Amino acid sequence: MNNQRCLLPVALLVLGLAAAVPPSVLAALPALVEGQPLPTLAPMLERATPAVVNIATESRVQLRRNPLLDDPFFRRFFNVPDQPRERRAQSVGSGVVVDARRGYVITNHHVVDGADTITVTLRDGRQLDAKVIGSDSESDVAVIQVPARNLTALPLADSDRLRVGDFVVAIGNPFGLGQTVTSGIISALGRTGLGIQGYEDFIQTDASINPGNSGGALVNLRGELVGINTAIIAPGGGNVGIGFAIPANMVARLMEQIVDHGSVRRGQLGVSVQDLTPDLARAFNLPVSQGAVIAQVSPRSTAAKAGLKEGDVVLRVNERSIRDGGGLRNAIGLLEVGETVRLEILRDGKPLTLDAKVGEYVPAKAEGEALHPRLAGATFEDIGPNSPLAGKVQGVLIVGVDSGSPAARAGLRRNDIIIGVNRRPIASTAELRQLMIDRDGLLLNLLRGQEELVLMLR
Structure with missing residues (x-):
């Protein structure tokens, strides 16, 4: 199943690719056409494509079903047959070998998130089991590791030196077809505010990228990695020439922390x-x-x-x-x-x-049961300066709601933002705690996505 995400009303599809061209390409030009050398990217691709891998993952997904089906008396009385509690989900993506000695592969967080098994297929057909070293959902970068035997790695370019108009090549695994190469230019730099990730500083390119290319490589004509492809704007569900890649310099800094700590310490x-x-x-x-x-x-x-x-x-x-x-x-x-x-x-x-x-930064937190009986099972957190919500909304973020808890039954959900209590605005867990004192009934103003809701708790 191909990965897919949404950017407001516009579908964002995960992607990937990779390739590059060294100066020696001129010396390897093939036949002449009317006395002129015929340009080709083939020599560069022969060097670069072995470093780009296909990634297949499997995970277990819990199936939602009526609670009566878990009641032995109900099942026996109505002769209800056993039904599966989970299903196997599969997805495909791409990755880039960046350290052949240690077997490190860069890909997207959403490609491997929640995966029980990860299989990496190399260009030469070898299939290797991979393990996750660490991952960062805020930037959508993950580092996985495969056995380091006869691997080819791509060198990283200085992405701060990119210019709009530079030629780039993308390599990846679109729609699970296998390794595919496309070319284009850098269309824009420093794209932010797209709502795709918490930390955005995207390279925009018109090199064709499609679902299944997530985690693939964007390379320059020297065969150096300039970015990791992560999303596209796709109103019709396919490529329209607007794709986004995480810059190589950003990837390098994140990878360093992930390898050292297993996560990013912002x-x-x-x-x-x-x-x-x-x-x-x-x-x-x-x-x-x-x-x-x-x-x-x-x-x-x-x-x-x-x-x-x-x-x-x-x-x-x-x-x-x-x-x-x-x-x-x-x-x-x-x-x-x-x-x-x-x-x-x-x-x-x-x-x-x-x-x-x-x-x-350690955000202030509060547990719901310490605030009000109807909030038990929910965890609240301040919106800190590193949050994507910082400066955009004032309130308290709900970072977790236990299934079946009083908070869940009251209608609260993870990622809801409490912006007011009893018609008074709040901006911190300290203010939330203060307004909970000696309150039997609570009127909560919430932001859920783009909608504002009101919940009455008694």
């Missing part, structure tokens, strides 16, 4: 930010039109210790340009806790450079 500065719009730039008489404006600095945070102040405009992080608040969040979120970061800012229109240490 840091934070302790600030709330907003985009520097042209209107804000004119209002503050600033000589720039892009950047991230510091809206709030948390007391005793690493940002406060570094000297950041409200109204500062962050222009660069470690010499990387920051276009908006999302760009600052991405740049900090890819750094390890304890790492020192250099910030180039504008304060009152004057340039200033500050060094800050990336701190660890």
